[in-house]
Amino acid sequence: MSNKKALFFKACSLLPMAPLMALNKHSGLFIPIYHAITNERLIHLEHILPYGSKNSKQFENDLDLLLKNLNPVSYADLYACIRDGKPVPPKSFIITFDDGLRQTYENATDLMVKKGVPAIFFLNTGVLDNKALLHRYKASILLEFIKQQNNHNLEHKVEAILKLNGIMMPGYAAGIKAINYKNKQVFDILANEINYSFDDYLKKHKPYMSSEQVKDLKKKGFILGSHSTWHPEYWNIDINEQVNQTQSAMQYLKEHFNETNRTFSFPFTDIKTPVSFFDALKKEAPFELLFGSQKLKKDIIPNMIHRFDGDNNLSDMETYLKTLLVFQSLNKMRGQTIVNRSAN
Incomplete structure (x- = not known):
């Protein structure tokens, strides 16, 4: 972290949480993204996740901080609010995990069950049961x-x-x-x-979950979602393949794990994704909720919700939440709290 960024984080950490929440009462939904909760070194992530991964203790601290300041919201209740055009209850949160990594199952699920924290696991179905490696993981390994x-x-x-x-x-x-x-x-x-x-x-390393572990996620009450089949850079493939990978992964989860909810999170980022993608997705088979990664912003797509980096271990969760709220306040002053999209 640069000195300037460290000073900014330090300044934010000194601010009281309650007034920041009050200033951002219309940005009342907080959704962290995690990839791995791990107590060991993961070579397949080490060179591609800029902020590293959190261990079990750090993750538990995150959950405790979130539970202290926010209220867990179930997927069903969140979807009902979005579907009916109602505001999500203020200070709500739900946890999300991307990529389907084994250590997340081993180190996070029982803790969330114990604390009553809901979560969505967005899976890349092409690599379940360790059938293959995602291409970015190959980069880190090499x-x-x-x-x-x-x-x-x-x-x-x-x-x-x-x-x-x-x-x-x-x-x-x-x-x-x-x-x-x-x-x-x-x-x-x-x-x-x-x-x-x-x-x-x-x-040797078995980075991804097995089908049995995914079945256990369902038994424990967690939601499964599509993260595409192979985690491509969506901006780098044509719209037909974007839609196909999105839908195919969701269909796989329905057929193999009886997942009836329909939700998707963008691999990498949703930045520069045009309205035409959402129209094409809706035409083939609509999704209930879609998840991007533009922190606390809202979106012109009504069922598109944004998340922030839970993996970020540059600071504790309390400080990071405060920095997000400060940035959101600044974006509000600049009129930049909504993600706009081009038509094509």
């Missing part, structure tokens, strides 16, 4: 492997392979991070050339 070799010849070899595949970036790390869903085959080309096995990593 970066760590190359780093551990400490071999300049290997680094130069990787840079050469990247250039042969049209990825012109300064240095192997930037090149690997530049690979996206559309050219994800480059990860497998690289792994083959440097004798690295993603299959071995999957077998």
